[in-house]
Amino acid sequence: MEQQKAILVGVNLNHQPDFEYSMEELANLAAACDVAVVGELTQNMERINKSHYIGTGKVEELRGLYDAMEANLIIFNDELSPSQIRNLETDLSCKVIDRTILILDIFEQRARTREAQLQVEVAQLQYMLPRLVGLRESLGRQSGGVGTRNRGAGETRLELDRRRIEEKISALSKELETAVAQRQIQRKQRKRNEIPVVSLVGYTNAGKSTVMNALLESFGGSGENKQVFEKNMLFATLETSVRSIQLPDNKSFLLTDTVGFVSKLPHHLIKAFRSTLEEVAEADLLVHVVDYSNPKYEQLIRITEQTLKEIGITDIPTILAYNKGDLAGEDIPKVEETAIYMAAKQRTGIPELVDLIKNHIFKDYVSCEMLIPYDQGGLVSYFNEHAHVLRAEYENEGTRLRMECKTKDYEKYREYVL
Structure with a gap:
């Protein structure tokens, strides 16, 4: 050709x-x-x-x-x-x-x-x-x-005449609805398990998949099947990948990687990809990945914010991750209140990014001490799994736990609080 x-x-x-x-x-x-x-x-x-x-x-x-x-x-x-x-x-x-x-x-x-x-x-x-x-x-x-x-x-x-195209659209849309329903079931399940969801958003080719892989490598176990496709090209990622990030202190969150944005994204496409973008709408926190080495990076931030507004996403707390800081000659890693300057490919700034994420999504954790009677052994196992237990001591009346746990669990088991 x-x-x-x-x-x-x-x-x-x-x-x-x-x-x-x-x-x-x-x-x-x-x-x-x-x-x-x-x-x-x-x-x-x-x-x-x-x-x-x-x-x-x-x-x-x-x-x-x-x-x-x-x-x-x-x-x-x-x-x-x-x-x-x-x-x-x-x-x-x-x-x-x-x-x-x-x-x-x-x-x-x-x-x-x-x-x-x-x-x-x-x-x-x-x-x-x-x-x-x-x-x-x-x-x-x-x-x-x-x-x-x-x-x-x-x-x-x-x-194909018009009618057959219309028929095809409706047949494909039905098949798509099934996929969307499946995704919604998975989301409901996640909500039930109360696992916080963090979504990576940003302009296409800003490095979202690289950030995801860097986090997976550090906290997700880096099995091949876990890593997501990353390549230096426009729209390398069209699928939403959802991966679990397990932190050393027993806290975990889900990380989703979404399709990148560009200006004037066609409305048919936004409509068709709505189900993929709904992952973003239900996130507890957005990490807006920015290619800081691009001289026009401020415009790219605007384009992403505009696209998020178009799909109805306006009030989710956001961290700005200025990626490729090494190429921009920035002194990295550097952390500000809700922003971080980093280089995902070099794995610089990953622990700092995780700390920022933790400060946002685990705000509702409280430090406390509880004394749990020995006949409530199941509760000790529950906290070992769902809280960050700092110390466990075995006393005459039961197990004394010093830990960080969810406010909700603290309220629920207040009778054991010392």
Whole structure:
């Protein structure tokens, strides 16, 4: 298949502060699909042109750039309407795709579990449905590559009529519901066991999976099956991994790793991945992993916070983990009230991160002494398992425990408190 060479096109509406970065991000997304970026065209506008997205004069300029750079693809930085795709392809006589298709393509390549594959396919079909007509017309211009794979095996998928696509969406959604129900049962179970849940969130490629693996290595037993996939690329993780972290003092928590965010994450995708993101919504604490070595890291923080707001997550306590501090020349590890500067790959700052997490999620522990009668031996075993027993002494009346335990257990067994 010939190398895909693309021109990127963006419209800066009313001087958006993040515009330049979103174009840079578009180039990264294209690279993740093995597309070479050979040119870029941007335009400042107050409102989008309904028929062509860009102004008609710019369409001419784009045509010239496309020919001069011998490109074979044009990628727009926003989601295009069906009529915009159709008009642009007619006037430019070439293949036009938008940011959404690019992201859907990457997600399709990365999806490993059945649930992630279903989520991506539902999002793709929902994107395709209103665009069938335009896509049909552009088929003649397609020679494989990005933006066609997710239109199925080319023509055959597109020749499905609307009704069959709708049927497919509903069949896949049903299968997805089963997976979601299963996940909810697991979550209820965890709530019942009262194990706190900590969720890693952040921009794609900030190092969430590396942080998770570093924690697993230190506190989870590092069996191969425990480690999660980590790679220096966009959207390496699409599946939610849940792992148990066992601390030396008998406390434990669950750690979840989620799909990374990017700006303008397509709404179909947010909808499809809602079940995965619900893991985040039910967390007791978020660890927002930031690539501190990225000069635009503050923008990436904003993008993540914005995406969390979009999926309805606003009031969960958060620790900021400024990762890759070694590359940023930061003196690490450095801890502030709710932030830590660290380097997960080098395993620098992991104990400090765990201390920060503990201070948040185990706030409801109290230090106490109890004298438990010998006929209540079961209770001693319970505390050995569910509390941090600092000292046990055997006296005439029973076992004296000095420990840190949950406030709830303290209240429940108050009669034994000394």
